[in-house]
Amino acid sequence: MSLTPYDYKFIRRLLVNETGVQLGDNKQVLVESRLAAFLMRNKTGSMRQLISSLRLSRDIDFQRKVIEAILINETSFFRDAHPFNCLKEKVLPELIEKRKDRKSLSIWSAACSSGQEAFSIAMTLHEYFPQVDNWNLDLTASDISLDMLERAQSGTFKQLEVNRGLPARLLVRYFHQEGLRWKIDPKIKKMVQFRRINLIEPWPYIGRQDIILMRNVLIYFDMETRKSVLARVRQHLKPDGYLFLGAAETTLNIDKAYEQVRHGRTICYRLKNV
Ligand SMILES: C[S@@+](CC[C@H](N)C(=O)[O-])C[C@H]1O[C@@H](n2cnc3c(N)ncnc32)[C@H](O)[C@@H]1O
Known part of the structure; x- marks a missing residue:
């Protein structure tokens, strides 16, 4: 073999x-x-x-x-934990305050694998930011893999998957068991729209985002590809929006248009000259 x-x-x-x-x-x-x-x-x-x-x-x-x-599809709920603390404590409160008149917020989980990252954000919003319940919330999750998108869209997870990163309190609150699987609450599921986007091909219309999470995918690309993807991310990020990359990824020495923002253990990125 x-x-x-x-x-x-x-x-x-x-x-x-x-x-x-x-x-x-x-x-x-x-x-x-x-x-x-x-x-x-x-x-x-x-x-x-x-x-x-x-x-x-x-x-x-x-x-x-x-x-x-x-393809490597490794992911988990609240992966690495601290970026989600940064979202909860800094980025979401700041952007929700700024957008309170327009009542709209757009978030893109790019290379979402089986959807745990997007559902972690949906649960965070539902749990801690009830004021956005009646907002125009655009939470998009994309991946190149139709197989992963199908799994994500089912909102169904194995025991092993809910054991990784998902606090027991959120498991009880937002999932119910069906046989050997756990099904996510329909109100969390319907917060996320899934679509296929290949990051190295021309992107379909996705609009300017308040927050982009593109974690643990650039690491698999060569320098030229990282450069071109980050340049395109720039066009899709609002001037005061935030970009989250994986723990082993950075914009440093790749794209000078970004600056680092530190919050606790998290480094996220913003466009310079905000
Ligand atoms: C290691 S997983 C990361 C999942 C999630 N972002 C996280 O950090 O937990 C990498 C994902 O990137 C996707 N991927 C690989 N190449 C891609 C491409 N050219 N465009 C979009 N997604 C891609 C894979 O299908 C896989 O689901």
Whole structure:
């Protein structure tokens, strides 16, 4: 079930062309195990057949499914915790105060994976900012992976997923159990709109955002791609809006238009000259 160096090179090129994600030399074993799991799930052929189908077939849907099987979708509710404290204690109170006349707020969770980040924000808003209940709230979550978006849209999570990062109080308040799964409260679910956006392709209309969370995805891109994505984020952030990146990501030495804002352990970003 192993890939030849030639096959692995082909898969790397396919992934980078379609998603911008760069796979290092050390990721071959990971890719092999992802593809083996894909073959098991779909009960189809061998690794050899899969690679030749990818090389020869023009079946875009098949190609997409294989790519999605390789992408890393690691996420959790309230991932890293402190950025959500920063949202709750600083960013949301500040922007809600500024927008209180227009009563509108737009938030984009880009590369949202199975939706835990967007639902964490929805629960934070519902729990701590009841004043925005009747606002025009635009909470968009996007990912390249249709498989992840389908899971996110179902609002259904495994026990293991609700055990990670979600305070017990919020589990009891906003989820109910259905068999082995936990279903999110429809009022939280309907706060989030999901859509497919590939960050390295032209973006569909998304409008200027008050807050953009683009966490743990730039890390997989090369420097040029990070630069071009951050330049586009600039066009989609309101002049006083905030950008959140992952713990291992930064705008430093990539895009001078951003400045850092520190709050406790969190560093988030704003456009300069606000
Ligand atoms: C490691 S997860 C991060 C999820 C979430 N943002 C977080 O921090 O927990 C990375 C996500 O980026 C998505 N992704 C990878 N390349 C992408 C691209 N070109 N455009 C949009 N999403 C992409 C993957 O499908 C995956 O769901």
